[in-house]
Amino acid sequence: MSFMQACFLFFAAWMSGVLNSVAGGGGLIIFPALIVTGLPAISANATSTLASCPGYIASISAYRNELWAQQQLSWLFGSVSLVGGMLGAVLLLHTPASVFDQLVPYLLLLATVLFTFGNSISTLLQIAPKETAQNSSCFQIKASFVQLLISVYGGFYGLGISFLILATLRILGIKNIHQMNALKVLMIMCTDSFAIVTFIIAGVIAWQQFFSDGFKKFSHRLNSSCS
Template sequence: MTPWEAVAIFAAGTAAGGINAVVGSGSLITFPTLVALGYPPVLANVSNNIGLVPGAVASCWGYRRELAGQGGRLLRLGSGSLLGALAGGLLLLSLPESAFKMIVPALIVIALVLVVLQPRLNAWVRGRRSGEAGHGGPLLWALVCLAGVYGGYFGAAQGILLISLLGIFLPDDMQTVNGIKNALSGIVNATAAALFIVIAEVDWAVVGLIAAGAFLGGYTGASVGRRLPSWALRGVIVCVGLVAVVKLLTG
């Protein structure tokens, strides 16, 4: 690894950590960067996943006020994220990379539509599921688990999927929802990372550079994200998601 490559990986990790804290889809910066530098796709994906874990921890710390009192929800929904991440990580190591990439753009577009319609859908769901408004019920758990499968396999835009689902099913403001999203994304990344460390090939130099950058970017991104009003945060989500779709369709 040359000094220039090390700087590029660190910078990509910093940007990814910041974007993940505010929206999600940070892997759409780090993963293509690693592939462009010549790393094999699966090795790049595995090393990137492990490296982004410190960024998730930093973003959760940045959202600690919004996460206060959310322990029950995180235990319930986090179990779905954990199980999904294990399944997704195993799929990554056993299936061809093209299997999920075929449906990723469609998933992101669906998530963006959900984000735009989230206020109306949230009211609709609350009116029909009032008894489960506190945690979203078994449907949200199942959908969070599926998002965990996707996150364990590739991870890009899992934050957009999660924030759209949580925003619909949970009766909370967008900042609280974003904090919960950061925690669940962190569970997915950490679970998949633990699996990859045990059974996959890892480039630890890449992991270290991404981890250092992601930690810095995660804390900074959380500070910025917490100051955004709900409409602005929703607008950022849509913009990043559209960029993600273009990158995946043209990459």
């Protein structure tokens, strides 16, 4: 990797960190940037997932009170996300590179649509369940299944997952924005963590590119969480 490519990735990571700290969707910047520097699409996707994870880890401390206040949902969604993230990563690794290359434009389009219209879609689909619904077995089974599908997508590709999660939480009747963001950060971190372990074992992480952008995201997200 040349010096100019390293500078380009550093700037892309900074922009991605700013976007993630404000609204999410930073992967729409860093994933194409990694491809531009010459990485294959699968390696770029795996490296982008790893680069985003430190920022979410730093954000967990800012939401610890909200997560503690909803321990049941936190354990439920976190556990399901771990399993789904690993399944998605395994699915990605068993997808031929040529097939994934053909899917990338459509996946980017999907992520862009989610980023642009995520709030409008979730508002249109929002359900107003009874206050006790979140404690029911039916709610928990339904929520677990939906989150499993989202986390599989997150392990496989991941761009736009934050908007899928927020839309799902609204549909399920969770209205407090701080609780939603806390659960979102937890679920993405759990999804990414098992996916990352799978990617590391498979040897598809581009470590040189990661060290150019991963710690920039971590420092920016940590500063945003503390402010």
